[in-house]
Each structure stands twice: as C-alpha cells, then as structure tokens.
Amino acid sequence: MKTVVQRLMLMAIIILGVVTIMFILSRVLPGSPAELMLGGHPTAAQLAKAEEELGLNKPLLVQYVDYVAQIARGDFGNSLRTGQPVITEIANRVGATLELTTLAILLVMLLGIPLGVLSAVRQNSAIDNVARAVAVAGVAIPSFMLAIVLQLVFFGVLKWLPLQGRIDPVVAIDAPIEPITRFYLLDALLTGNWAGFMSALAHLALPLATLTILLLATVVRITRNMMVEVLKEGYIRTAFAYGLPRSSIYYRHALKATLIPILTVIGLTYGNLLSGAIVVEFIFDWPGLGGFLVFSLIENDFPAAIGTTLFLAGLYLTINLVVDLLYAVVDPRLRTS
Amino acid sequence: MTNPTLLSVSDVRKSFATPRGPLKALDGVSFSIKPGETLALVGESGSGKSTLALVLLGLLGADSGMLAFDGRSAAPIADRAHRRPDRGLGIVFQNPHSSLNPRMKVRSLVAEPLKASSDLHGNALTDRVVTLLEQVGLGRQYMERYPHELSGGQMQRVAIARALALEPKLLILDEPTAALDVSVRMQILKLLKSLQEHHGTSYLYITHDLGTVDHIADQIIVMYLGRIVESGRVQDVFAAPRHPYTRALLDAVPTLDPRNRGVFVTLDGEVPSPVDRPSGCSFAPRCRWKTRRCTEIDPALEVADPGRAFACHHPLASGPDGNELDH
Numbered sequence: 001m002k003t004v005v006q007r008l009m010l011m012a013i014i015i016l017g018v019v020t021i022m023f024i025l026s027r028v029l030p031g032s033p034a035e036l037m038l039g040g041h042p043t044a045a046q047l048a049k050a051e052e053e054l055g056l057n058k059p060l061l062v063q064y065v066d067y068v069a070q071i072a073r074g075d076f077g078n079s080l081r082t083g084q085p086v087i088t089e090i091a092n093r094v095g096a097t098l099e100l101t102t103l104a105i106l107l108v109m110l111l112g113i114p115l116g117v118l119s120a121v122r123q124n125s126a127i128d129n130v131a132r133a134v135a136v137a138g139v140a141i142p143s144f145m146l147a148i149v150l151q152l153v154f155f156g157v158l159k160w161l162p163l164q165g166r167i168d169p170v171v172a173i174d175a176p177i178e179p180i181t182r183f184y185l186l187d188a189l190l191t192g193n194w195a196g197f198m199s200a201l202a203h204l205a206l207p208l209a210t211l212t213i214l215l216l217a218t219v220v221r222i223t224r225n226m227m228v229e230v231l232k233e234g235y236i237r238t239a240f241a242y243g244l245p246r247s248s249i250y251y252r253h254a255l256k257a258t259l260i261p262i263l264t265v266i267g268l269t270y271g272n273l274l275s276g277a278i279v280v281e282f283i284f285d286w287p288g289l290g291g292f293l294v295f296s297l298i299e300n301d302f303p304a305a306i307g308t309t310l311f312l313a314g315l316y317l318t319i320n321l322v323v324d325l326l327y328a329v330v331d332p333r334l335r336t337s
Numbered sequence: 338m339t340n341p342t343l344l345s346v347s348d349v350r351k352s353f354a355t356p357r358g359p360l361k362a363l364d365g366v367s368f369s370i371k372p373g374e375t376l377a378l379v380g381e382s383g384s385g386k387s388t389l390a391l392v393l394l395g396l397l398g399a400d401s402g403m404l405a406f407d408g409r410s411a412a413p414i415a416d417r418a419h420r421r422p423d424r425g426l427g428i429v430f431q432n433p434h435s436s437l438n439p440r441m442k443v444r445s446l447v448a449e450p451l452k453a454s455s456d457l458h459g460n461a462l463t464d465r466v467v468t469l470l471e472q473v474g475l476g477r478q479y480m481e482r483y484p485h486e487l488s489g490g491q492m493q494r495v496a497i498a499r500a501l502a503l504e505p506k507l508l509i510l511d512e513p514t515a516a517l518d519v520s521v522r523m524q525i526l527k528l529l530k531s532l533q534e535h536h537g538t539s540y541l542y543i544t545h546d547l548g549t550v551d552h553i554a555d556q557i558i559v560m561y562l563g564r565i566v567e568s569g570r571v572q573d574v575f576a577a578p579r580h581p582y583t584r585a586l587l588d589a590v591p592t593l594d595p596r597n598r599g600v601f602v603t604l605d606g607e608v609p610s611p612v613d614r615p616s617g618c619s620f621a622p623r624c625r626w627k628t629r630r631c632t633e634i635d636p637a638l639e640v641a642d643p644g645r646a647f648a649c650h651h652p653l654a655s656g657p658d659g660n661e662l663d664h
Contacts (some may be wrong), residue, residue, distance in 0.1 A: 069347060155618065171542060207455065233435060234430060234432060234434075234435025234436045235435060235436050235437055235438040235439075237396065237430070237432055237436075238428075238436040238437075238496075238499075239438075239449075240422075240428070240452040241394050241396060241397055241422060241427075241430075242422075242427045242428075242449075242499065242500075242504075243422050243424075243450075243453060243454065244450065244453045245420040245453060248453075249447075253438050256438075256440050257438075261551050330440075331439075331440060332439075332440060332442075332483045333439055333483065334486075
C-alpha cells in the first residue's frame with residue numbers, strides 16, 4: 001500500500017513536469033492562440049481583447065500558476081478549433097485509441113511470447129534464425145513507412161482492405177454501431193451487428209498490423225533471451241531429471257520466471273505503442289487521440305494538444321504502475337515487503 | 338536373489354570439446370550398485386563425479402559405455418541422452434536454492450513429479466504429498482510455503498520428498514549436504530539413512546567430503562581426473578587406503594582426537610588440467626612416492642582382493658598401521 005502511495009506521488013510530480021514542458025513550448029512556439037481562435041484577419045483591437053480573455057497579457061509566471069491550478073481542477077480548457085471542452089474531445093476519441101492499442105498489445109503478447117519461447121527452446125535452429133531476422137527488421141522499419149507500404153499493398157494493389165478510417169461511411173449509416181464500450185468490434189458483437197463488425201475489422205486490420213509488427217520484435221527478443229537464461233537454471237535441470245513433460249517445463253517453470261522482465265518491457269513498450277499510434281492514427285485517419293493530437297499541434301490548438309498529451313502521459317504512467325503491481329502477483333518473493 | 342546388481346555401468350567415456358583439445362571428464366568408468374546399498378563416489382572438483390550423475394540420468398550424452406539398470410539388459414549409455422529418465426532413477430541436487438522453483442509452493446513442487454508419473458489427483462494427490470512431506474520430517478503446514486520461506490535444510494527435505502515421489506530404486510545424491518549449514522548436514526544424512534532402511538532404495542552418494550561417507554555408504558569409489566583410482570568397501574578403504582590419493586583425502590578429514598593427529602599426507606598443487614593430462618599416472622605430479630615408472634607408465638585399475646581395486650604402481654602397505662611414510 002505504501003509503495004502505491006509513493007508511486008502515485010511520483011506520478012503527480014512527473015505529470016507536473018509534463019505540464020511545465022507543454023506550457024513552455026506553447027508560449028515559445030510561433031503563432032498566437034488568439035489568432036487561431038478568431039480566425040481570418042482580426043484587427044489589433046480584436047486581438048488584444050482575445051488575448052485578455054485568454055489571459056495571454058498577464059506575466060508568464062502568473063499564466064503558469066493559473067494554468068497549473070486549472071489543470072489541477074481537472075479543467076483542460078476548450079479546444080480553440082472546435083470550441084468544445086478538451087475533456088469532451090478526449091472522451092469522444094479515447095475509445096478508438098484504446099481499441100487499437102489494446103488489441104495491438106494483446107496480439108503482440110499472444111504472438112510474441114510463444115515465438116520467443118519457441119526460439120529459445122530451438123536455439124540457433126531455422127525457426128530461431130528467422131524469428132531473429134524478422135525481429136531485427138521489425139525494429140528497423142519506421143512505422144510510417146510500414147504503414148504506407150501496407151496501404152500500397154493491401155489497398156492499392158490487392159484491394160482487399162480499406163485505405164483508412166474506422167468504419168465504412170455507408171455501413172455507418174445503414175448499420176450504425178451503438179456506442180456501449182466505444183470498442184467498435186465489441187459493441188458490434190454485443191448488438192449482433194455483423195455488417196458493422198466486418199467493416200470495423202477490415203478497417204482495423206492495417207493499423208493493427210502496423211503497430212503489432214512494430215512491437216512484436218521487442219517482445220520476441222526479450223522473451224527469447226530471458227528464456228535462454230532461465231533454461232540454464234538448476235530447477236529446470238531438476239525438472240528434466242524428474243521426467244516432467246517438456247511443455248510443462250517450458251511454459252510452467254521457465255516462462256513464469258521470465259514474466260517479470262517481459263511485463264516490464266510490455267509496460268515500457270506501451271509508450272512506444274502510444275507514440276506509434278500517433279503516427280499510425282494520422283496515416284490511417286483513425287479517429288483517435290493520436291490523430292487529434294497531430295492536428296492540434298499543426299493548428300496551434302494548445303489547450304487540446306496539452307490536454308491530450310497529459311492524458312496520454314497519465315495513461316502511460318498508469319499502465320506502468322499496474323505492471324509494477326503485477327510483479328507481486330507473478331513473483332511470490334516480492335510479496336512480503 | 339536372482340539379480341544381485343541394480344545398476345551396472347561399464348567403461349563410460351565422456352569428453353568435452355574445448356579450445357585446447359578434448360577434456361576427458363569420464364575416462365573409462367565402471368561400477369555396479371546392489372539393491373539397498375549405498376555407493377559413495379568421492380573426488381575433488383573436476384574429477385567427473387557430477388558429469389557421471391548427469392550421464393546416468395540422460396541429461397548429458399556419453400561418448401561410449403554400457404548401462405544395465407533394474408534387471409534390464411545392458412544397452413549403450415549414449416541411447417539415454419535427452420530422453421525421459423528411467424522410472425526408478427531419481428536425483429537430489431546439491432543446491433536446493435536453485436533446484437526448487439522459487440515461484441512454486443511446496444505443495445506443487447512435490448505434487449508435480451507425482452502428476453507426471455502417476456494419475457493421482459484431487460484428495461489422493463494431496464494425501465500423497467502430505468505423506469511424502471511427513472516422511473522427510475516436514476508437517477502439513479509447510480504445504481503452502483514458498484521455498485524462500487524455508488531454511489536450507491527444510492528446502493533440501495522438500496527436494497528429497499520430490500525425489501521420493503517418483504519411488505526411485507536408485508537415488509543419486511549429488512553432494513546433497515554441500516550447500517547446507519554444518520549443523521543440519523548430519524540431520525539430512527540421518528534422514529537419508531532412515532529413508533533407505535524404510536524403502537530399500539539404493540543410493541549413489543556423490544561427495545567430496547569423506548567425513549560423511551562412513552555414516553551412509555557401504556562401498557566407495559575414489560575418482561581422480563575422470564578415472565577410478567581406488568574402490569572397495571568403505572571400512573576396508575578407510576582402514577587401509579592403498580592409493581596415495583585416497584590416503585591424502587582421508588588425512589584431510591579433520592579429526593577431533595588429538596592422539597590421531599600423527600603424520601599427514603597433504604597434497605601439494607592443484608589437480609592437473611584434464612585437458613593436458615600428464616603422461617603416465619595422472620596423480621604422479623602431486624605424489625610423494627612417485628618414481629620414473631609412474632611418470633612413464635599409466636597404472637591400470639587392478640583388482641587386489643575381491644571387491645577391492647586400486648590403480649597404483651606403489652600401493653601403500655595394507656597393514657593396519659603401515660609405516661609406508663618411510664617408504
């Protein structure tokens with residue numbers, strides 16, 4: 001319990017740091033938020049009035065303190081582009097991002113961990129070498145490039161999958177997906193909306209594949225290397241000596257011991273996943289937080305950009321806190337302290 | 338008794354490839370164990386004791402040699418490599434800290450080999466686990482503990498319970514007390530002794546500590562650089578060692594009786610590298626009785642009395658209190 005409180009306090013400090021950095025950037029970068037809000041070519045008087053409304057004419061330190069106090073109250077302000085509260089904008093888009101990233105992380109674990117185990121058990125075999133080569137390639141290819149190549153192949157050449165978006169506009173009108181969890185696949189399943197499910201799945205395929213390939217390599221390599229180490233342990237040798245089934249030795253004994261480092265990597269990878277999602281969402285026009293953040297930055301919509309960034313930072317920190325708490329579940333030796 | 342031997346191995350050889358040439362870890366080792374008997378295998382680090390244990394279990398492939406176990410006919414020992422070890426063959430490893438999975442409770446640690454070797458489940462399985470734990474002197478309350486919540490001696494008891502779960506006819510004990518506090522070593526040895534009386538299990542007791550051998554073993558084999566240099570009944574070998582190496586090992590055992598602190602044969606230098614084994618007798622570089630013959634001709638293992646063998650050109654006198662030191 002004490003560690004949880006400590007970790008939460010640490011999270012608050014990190015968030016404050018993020019707020020500070022975002023504040024400084026928003027005031028240093030060229031382009032005035034007041035101009036954006038007014039649009040067109042405002043007069044000097046209009047500008048001055050808008051700046052006063054936004055508090056931009058006060059000393060920077062006062063602006064900073066006001067801003068931190070506002071964030072602390074949970075008020076991220078209104079988007080300058082849409083005029084909507086940033087919180088509402090985030091709430092409307094978070095489902096799309098979470099659906100994409102959650103499925104990606106599940107797919108990565110489901111594929112990466114068994115592949116890593118297989119690689120470790122058959123060290124230096126053909127499977128191991130292919131897995132390692134693919135892993136290196138996966139790390140080396142930038143996500144934007146991979147995304148565009150996938151679009152070229154599966155949309156441009158093969159015409160199997162849609163180019164971008166989250167659902168076909170026609171399907172969205174004929175068989176709209178009722179927002180329950182805001183995970184389209186789940187919502188479509190819950191309401192028995194097959195047309196909606198198939199369309200959502202087709203639209204999800206390419207962005208999901210891009211993120212999965214991006215992260216798979218790390219998980220496969222970590223799993224493999226950890227497994228290779230654990231397989232040298234005395235209790236593995238003992239298990240072989242007692243004639244235990246191989247699958248039980250590999251998955252019950254060895255994999256369990258590697259779960260902590262794998263969990264750590266997956267927690268840290270979640271950061272890559274979120275930043276990867278920003279690029280991937282932009283390219284695939286995925287209506288999530290990543291694409292929203294990119295447009296907010298391009299258009300100097302600072303409240304939206306800062307709010308989204310803070311939300312993503314908080315999400316990342318929370319995921320890593322959960323990972324740390326999971327350690328104790330996986331390793332009984334960590335429970336006593 | 339129709340078949341007086343439980344295990345017999347002959348001429349086991351195993352060498353490892355190293356950058357400096359082949360390392361002969363086992364160089365023609367032969368021995369046999371009778372049912373209910375304990376054979377002690379002693380020697381310094383690097384003499385090939387643990388390699389032999391791994392070869393017997395099939396965890397390591399041997400280069401050559403034959404093995405017959407439990408009434409079956411002799412088969413090449415290399416066939417055993419990387420297959421499921423024989424039923425009836427168990428092992429307790431040296432260090433319980435590493436041989437017990439730290440993420441499993443005692444209950445599952447003991448139940449696991451049972452599940453693999455029998456179709457026990459549910460209450461019958463739990464009952465068997467409790468029985469096994471009681472046999473090694475641990476109560477039911479230890480079932481839900483993790484290894485890190487146990488002492489070294491308790492962990493080794495769990496390791497023994499796991500080995501017993503397979504109902505072995507031959508239990509290999511690879512330095513079972515070396516990692517334990519001196520105070521609990523004797524407890525574990527007594528436990529092993531009483532389990533043997535109860536189950537009639539044979540033991541292959543691997544150790545470098547001769548001080549414990551006469552408590553538990555009937556027969557002894559002394560190994561040096563992958564070869565047997567002396568073998569026989571424990572009381573015979575202890576009373577009158579014939580090989581200078583055995584004598585040196587025995588003299589290294591501390592004694593509490595000041596009257597027995599007479600002349601010691603101590604060993605100088607290190608065990609020569611098994612990669613470049615000296616020509617002639619491997620022990621010659623460290624032997625105070627060596628002659629030119631020793632450095633030129635490798636002595637063979639010769640059977641002296643029935644059940645007694647040694648490999649030395651100048652064996653120590655077999656008398657009760659030989660004056661061989663004046664040699």
